[in-house]
Amino acid sequence: MSAKRTAALVGNPNSGKSALFNALTGASQKIANYAGVTVERKAGRLTLPSGAPVELLDLPGSYSFDAASPDEAVTRDVVKGVFDGEAAPDVLILVLDAANLEQHLVFAQEVLELGKPTVVALNMVDLAERDGLTLDPEALSEALGVPVVPTVAVRRKGIAELTDAIAEARSHADEEAHTRWHLTLPERRLTAKHIARSAILSKSTRHTIENGVDRILLNPWIGPVILFGLLFVVFQAVFAWATPFADALEGGVGAISGVFSERLPKGLFRDFLVEGVLAGVGSVVVFLPQIVILFFFILVMEASGYMARAAFLMDRLMALVGLSGRSFIPLLSSFACAIPGIMATRSISDPKDRLTTILIAPLMTCSARLPVYAVVIAAVIPQTTVGPGIGLQGLVLFALYVAGIVGAMVVALVLRSTVTKGAASGFIMELPRYQLPRLKDLAIGLWQRAWVFLRRAGTIIFVATIALWVLLSFPKADPGESQLDASLAGAVADTLHPVLEPVGFNREMSLAIIPALAAREVAVSALATTYAVDAEDEDIAAEGVTAKIAALWSLPTALAFLAWFVFAPQCLSTIAVARRETNGWKWPTVMVVYLFALAWLSAGATYWIATAAGL
Ligand SMILES: Nc1nc2c(ncn2[C@@H]2O[C@H](COP(=O)(O)OP(=O)(O)OP(=O)(O)O)[C@@H](O)[C@H]2O)c(=O)[nH]1
Numbered sequence: 004m005s006a007k008r009t010a011a012l013v014g015n016p017n018s019g020k021s022a023l024f025n026a027l028t029g030a031s032q033k034i035a036n037y038a039g040v041t042v043e044r045k046a047g048r049l050t051l052p053s054g055a056p057v058e059l060l061d062l063p064g065s066y067s068f069d070a071a072s073p074d075e076a077v078t079r080d081v082v083k084g085v086f087d088g089e090a091a092p093d094v095l096i097l098v099l100d101a102a103n104l105e106q107h108l109v110f111a112q113e114v115l116e117l118g119k120p121t122v123v124a125l126n127m128v129d130l131a132e133r134d135g136l137t138l139d140p141e142a143l144s145e146a147l148g149v150p151v152v153p154t155v156a157v158r159r160k161g162i163a164e165l166t167d168a169i170a171e172a173r174s175h176a177d178e179e180a181h182t183r184w185h186l187t188l189p190e191r192r193l194t195a196k197h198i199a200r201s202a203i204l205s206k207s208t209r210h211t212i213e214n215g216v217d218r219i220l221l222n223p224w225i226g227p228v229i230l231f232g233l234l235f236v237v238f239q240a241v242f243a244w245a246t247p248f249a250d251a252l253e254g255g256v257g258a259i260s261g262v263f264s265e266r267l268p269k270g271l272f273r274d275f276l277v278e279g280v281l282a283g284v285g286s287v288v289v290f291l292p293q294i295v296i297l298f299f300f301i302l303v304m305e306a307s308g309y310m311a312r313a314a315f316l317m318d319r320l321m322a323l324v325g326l327s328g329r330s331f332i333p334l335l336s337s338f339a340c341a342i343p344g345i346m347a348t349r350s351i352s353d354p355k356d357r358l359t360t361i362l363i364a365p366l367m368t369c370s371a372r373l374p375v376y377a378v379v380i381a382a383v384i385p386q387t388t389v390g391p392g393i394g395l396q397g398l399v400l401f402a403l404y405v406a407g408i409v410g411a412m413v414v415a416l417v418l419r420s421t422v423t424k425g426a427a428s429g430f431i432m433e434l435p436r437y438q439l440p441r442l443k444d445l446a447i448g449l450w451q452r453a454w455v456f457l458r459r460a461g462t463i464i465f466v467a468t469i470a471l472w473v474l475l476s477f478p479k480a481d482p483g484e485s486q487l488d489a490s491l492a493g494a495v496a497d498t499l500h501p502v503l504e505p506v507g508f509n510r511e512m513s514l515a516i517i518p519a520l521a522a523r524e525v526a527v528s529a530l531a532t533t534y535a536v537d538a539e540d541e542d543i544a545a546e547g548v549t550a551k552i553a554a555l556w557s558l559p560t561a562l563a564f565l566a567w568f569v570f571a572p573q574c575l576s577t578i579a580v581a582r583r584e585t586n587g588w589k590w591p592t593v594m595v596v597y598l599f600a601l602a603w604l605s606a607g608a609t610y611w612i613a614t615a616a617g618l
């Protein structure tokens with residue numbers, strides 16, 4: 004038996020490939036309860052019982068080797084050995100969802116037709132049981148001609164057996180397999196039905212809750228109301244639940260900064276710590292609770308299976324602007340960050356649909372903008388309630404998210420009738436079964452998100468803020484002169500300011516949006532650092548950025564800044580990903596230009612209207 008170097012996980016979307024990958028390699032690839040989570044090839048290392056290492060590949064889910072979407076093309080190319088500079092995998096691990104056996108057996112036949120050494124992981128047997136199905140793995144193995152191992156990936160059941168089977172996998176009589184499976188699609192469907200029937204030992208008609216729940220959640224009238232209500236609650240929670248934690252963190256940062264100001268000798272080092280690191284980076288870190296709460300909701304929606312329902316509900320609405328529900332999940336992922344959102348468009352097969360989705364993804368408010376919104380809202384919007392349990396601050400936050408969504412829909416409509424003109428493509432999406440989110444997965448997911456945020460604070464936000472602090476600190480101002488006026492940063496702000504002054508921006512704001520191109524949170528740290536450096540009085544320096552904004556910005560100016568960030572200047576990484584995913588600079592350029600134009604116009608409109616209204 005020759006040594007095996009690579010094995011690949013293949014199968015329909017949402018069959019649990021990534022969950023198996025994590026169980027087999029100890030990795031923590033993203034898993035979620037909807038089709039199209041994995042969009043690129045990921046490698047990890049699996050150790051066989053003999054101690055021999057195997058490179059294990061996690062691949063995007065696929066319905067067929069003929070499929071057209073870019074993520075499915077990756078799967079086909081890897082499996083067939085035509086993926087850039089990579090040999091075909093030695094063993095295939097075909098993952099089937101035990102509770103959806105018939106559907107999954109259609110693509111399975113295509114995989115088996117390749118005649119490669121294959122092992123079947125009959126995954127999600129727990130869900131099959133829940134649905135009242137008793138399966139016969141031996142019968143399935145007999146019918147398919149390859150070993151079948153029942154597994155529950157998320158509880159690591161059957162993992163050892165699967166590893167053994169991978170070690171022993173051998174070709175299943177190549178020639179015969181080829182003729183045996185070479186069928187047309189309708190024939191495959193029929194075969195799938197027969198095989199599934201013979202593998203199901205018994206089926207009790209168990210009352211599934213799904214149908215009842217879906218009748219409500221997918222109801223064309225009630226469904227959208229529930230979705231909208233849910234999102235509303237999310238943004239209320241972001242403020243209401245986070246406040247005590249955010250206050251405590253802010254107090255902590257303030258206290259440390261106070262101690263440093265008192266104990267350290269006056270000088271550049273103290274200024275660096277207090278004005279740059281603590282005022283700047285600290286002003287972003289205090290938003291950790293908000294970020295965690297937002298992701299808590301996103302993760303629960305993803306794991307429970309509600310996300311795919313939301314896409315289904317939105318399909319009709321999206322059709323009005325020439326998109327399909329397919330675009331919904333990439334767009335919803337963009338609430339976390341536009342980068343994975345843009346990557347997730349790989350599951351959209353129509354190139355024009357995909358391009359439109361990439362171009363509007365940055366309009367979904369990414370979590371990096373949350374600190375910007377939150378700090379300005381906290382400063383200028385009173386902490387009052389406008390109804391039972393409805394806080395005004397949460398309401399404004401919700402409105403900003405909605406503004407982004409509405410903006411995206413309008414832009415999509417314009418794009419679809421001009422540059423990405425074409426017929427809207429149909430939408431078929433499997434509805435995954437409902438699952439109770441596992442606490443451990445949630446905890447890991449939240450921890451990963453928190454860590455990403457803190458790492459950003461420690462790297463890109465730190466570097467951008469410190470660079471700005473240096474530019475702000477030199478040359479030193481003469482006594483009586485403002486440090487901002489004297490500094491290099493002041494000169495930079497002055498060149499940009501004439502363009503932004505008409506839309507209500509003050510100089511600090513004009514300055515802050517430049518380093519915010521590195522990461523949007525930097526807008527907050529930049530403001531904090533600018534005010535801290537410029538403060539003549541030591542005590543004012545210790546004051547938080549929220550207090551500064553409350554004291555120094557007029558309401559129209561603050562609202563203009565919020566409106567600017569709805570359309571927001573891109574962060575550079577988003578532009579880079581858009582370039583990679585569209586293979587050139589053309590579309591990223593279009594994206595940047597239209598977003599800046601929209602940002603300027605909406606900030607202006609907000610400012611002029613608010614001023615005229617006497618706010
Ligand atoms: N109950 C149960 N849930 C599972 C099992 N395996 C995976 N899941 C869940 O099923 C969902 C899909 O799992 P993934 O591993 O993301 O599926 P995938 O095949 O990688 O999906 P794509 O990347 O979209 O192709 C997740 O919510 C998992 O938690 C299992 O054996 N039992």
Ligand SMILES: [Mg+2]
Pocket residue numbers: 020021022033034040041062063064
């Ligand atoms: Mg996956």
